[in-house]
Amino acid sequence: MFACHIILVAALTGLTSCKKEKTADPPVDSKATLTKIVNGEDFIQLGYNPDGTLSSITTTLLSDGEEAVSYSVRYSQDKKIQELNGDDGMRITPVYDEGVLIRTHFHKNGVHIAYAAYQVVNGLPKEVTLYGRDENDFSPALSYGLTYNANGNVRESVLMIPGETPGQMFREGHIAYEFDEKENPLYQHKELMLLFMQAVSRNNVLKEEYFDKNLMIEDRYRYAYTYKTNGLPLKAVIKVGLNDTNTTEKEVMYSYQ
Numbered sequence: 001m002f003a004c005h006i007i008l009v010a011a012l013t014g015l016t017s018c019k020k021e022k023t024a025d026p027p028v029d030s031k032a033t034l035t036k037i038v039n040g041e042d043f044i045q046l047g048y049n050p051d052g053t054l055s056s057i058t059t060t061l062l063s064d065g066e067e068a069v070s071y072s073v074r075y076s077q078d079k080k081i082q083e084l085n086g087d088d089g090m091r092i093t094p095v096y097d098e099g100v101l102i103r104t105h106f107h108k109n110g111v112h113i114a115y116a117a118y119q120v121v122n123g124l125p126k127e128v129t130l131y132g133r134d135e136n137d138f139s140p141a142l143s144y145g146l147t148y149n150a151n152g153n154v155r156e157s158v159l160m161i162p163g164e165t166p167g168q169m170f171r172e173g174h175i176a177y178e179f180d181e182k183e184n185p186l187y188q189h190k191e192l193m194l195l196f197m198q199a200v201s202r203n204n205v206l207k208e209e210y211f212d213k214n215l216m217i218e219d220r221y222r223y224a225y226t227y228k229t230n231g232l233p234l235k236a237v238i239k240v241g242l243n244d245t246n247t248t249e250k251e252v253m254y255s256y257q
Contacts, residue, residue: 032232034185036255043068046189048257053079054192061196062090062106073192081192092195104195114141116197124148125199143169146199153179153201173212179203182231185254204233217242232256 033052036045045068047056058070071084071092080099084092089109094101100123106114115138119127129143143160156176160169182204186193190200208221220242226235233254241247 032185032228032230032256034188034232034254035257037186037252039252040250041066044186054081054189057084057192059196061198063088081195084195094195101191101194114138116195118194124152125194128194128197128199130197139166140169144199149179151179151181151202153177153203154199157199171213173210173218176209176211177201177205178207180206180225182225182227182233185232185256204236228256 033048034046037043042060043058044061045058046054047058049055053075054073056070056072058068060066060068063069067088069086069088069090071086071090073081074083074085076082078099080096081094084090086092091107093105093107095103095105100120101118102120103118104116105112106116112133114130114132117129117131118125125146127143127145130141131138132141140162142162145158145160146154147156149155154177156174158174159172161172162168163170179201180203184201184204186200187202193200204223204225205221206223209217210219210221212218219240222239223236224239225233228234235254236252238250238252239247240250
């Protein structure tokens with residue numbers, strides 16, 4: 001559970017793609033719009049309406065199996081996301097308080113299966129807790145706390161999981177992050193990503209260090225980016241491992257329109 005959560009949060013704090021397509025570096029375009037991020041078999045694909053709002057998101061996040069799920073996106077009159085409807089029967093509905101996201105409900109084939117609660121301070125999510133359905137009630141399934149650096153990037157993400165005593169949560173591990181100073185193209189969709197339990201940082205992650213519950217380091221991810229001429233990331237090579245002599249590499253890529 002922790003490894004999966006960590007990979008998703010880390011990847012989406014500065015996610016990239018793993019398609020080996022030949023992508024030419026386009027001319028300078030400060031208004032390039034992100035359309036796809038692929039990381040191995042995991043990906044996010046975004047579709048847009050003529051006014052620039054999202055029309056759809058297709059992703060492996062929250063999918064029950066290996067198949068990606070395509071969600072249509074519906075907005076309220078004030079341009080806040082009102083509902084996502086997945087082709088797998090999942091319906092995601094956010095709840096706002098004075099324009100601030102405070103909760104997200106998840107219904108699968110008409111059944112209320114879970115909800116997420118957010119603690120937001122100064123526009124930044126500080127705690128995200130997922131509650132799963134337990135017979136006729138809901139109980140915490142996992143929670144993560146977030147701390148930020150001066151640039152508004154996630155400095156540390158701490159995962160908490162339930163213990164045997166109802167209501168008690170215990171530390172399972174954490175990730176520490178370092179960032180570049182370039183724009184993360186997914187940041188403009190940070191509220192959408194929160195609906196998928198993902199916290200997105202303003203800049204692109206350069207390093208992630210994974211620690212267990214005893215604060216012992218378990219793994220390290222180091223990102224080397226190729227940027228477009230407008231500063232947006234085009235590709236990243238990720239070295240995975242605690243030292244240079246025993247690492248594996250992943251390639252991650254971004255697509256724009």
